[in-house]
Amino acid sequence: MKRNFKIIYYVLAWLFAASLFVQVFLAGLAIFDNGDWSMHKSFIHYFEFTPIIMIIFAALGRMGWRTITLSAVLYLFIIFQYISVNLDARALAAIHPVTALLLLWTILHLIRRSKPWKQLA
Numbered sequence: 343m344k345r346n347f348k349i350i351y352y353v354l355a356w357l358f359a360a361s362l363f364v365q366v367f368l369a370g371l372a373i374f375d376n377g378d379w380s381m382h383k384s385f386i387h388y389f390e391f392t393p394i395i396m397i398i399f400a401a402l403g404r405m406g407w408r409t410i411t412l413s414a415v416l417y418l419f420i421i422f423q424y425i426s427v428n429l430d431a432r433a434l435a436a437i438h439p440v441t442a443l444l445l446l447w448t449i450l451h452l453i454r455r456s457k458p459w460k461q462l463a
Contacts, residue, residue, distance in 0.1 A: 347403030348458040354396050355456060358416070359449045361389035366442060386420070393417035396452075405456060412452055419445045 368382040393416035400410045419441050426438040 344403050345458060347399045348405060348456065351396055351399040351403055351405065351409075352453070352456050352458050354392055354399065355449060355453045358389060358392045358396070359446070359453060361385075361392070362442070362446050362449065369439075386423075390420050391417075393420065400456075409452065409456060412448055416445060416448055416452075419448070 365385055372379045372382050393413050396413040400413050422441055429435040
């Protein structure tokens with residue numbers, strides 16, 4: 343059963359990473375094509391709680407405190423994204439894309455460390 347939880351975690355991590363790529367694409371589309379941010383603003387709602395679900399499966403799969411903590415950090419980054427986009431100080435609001443890079447780096451690190459078959463090799 344523990345292995346199944348790890349597989350589910352791994353799939354969720356990949357889905358989250360794919361969602362980040364789509365989100366960045368939508369931001370680029372708004373910048374370079376039509377200036378309409380509505381798709382970028384609404385798409386986050388499809389995957390914003392994925393890290394919470396990942397925390398649950400990491401705990402059920404006994405994947406260790408580092409994996410659980412980094413999954414929680416993903417969610418904290420998402421919260422910070424909401425905060426940074428609404429800051430009045432433009433220099434601080436510019437942290438928004440930097441946080442997106444941190445989200446991407448963290449999820450790729452989690453994907454690498456959570457391969458469900460790595461103990462079999």
